Amino acid sequence: MAKDIENPCVSLCQLNSEMCVSCGRTREEIRKWRGMKRPEKMATVQKAAVRMKAIAKKKSKG
Known part of the structure; x- marks a missing residue:
């Protein structure tokens, strides 16, 4: 059985x-997380990582 994807929630x-x-x-991804396959x-975690990089980049620019 494949290992489950870890929830990115901190x-x-x-x-x-x-x-x-x-x-x-x-908000929608958080709500649907438990029911996702x-x-x-995996796709949600990847999209979230891209969003977090964008947030960090925006913060570093001031």
């Missing part, structure tokens, strides 16, 4: 409009 929920600025997931979770 237990510091800070929703800014439709996205958590702590884990990078959208492994490929959906």
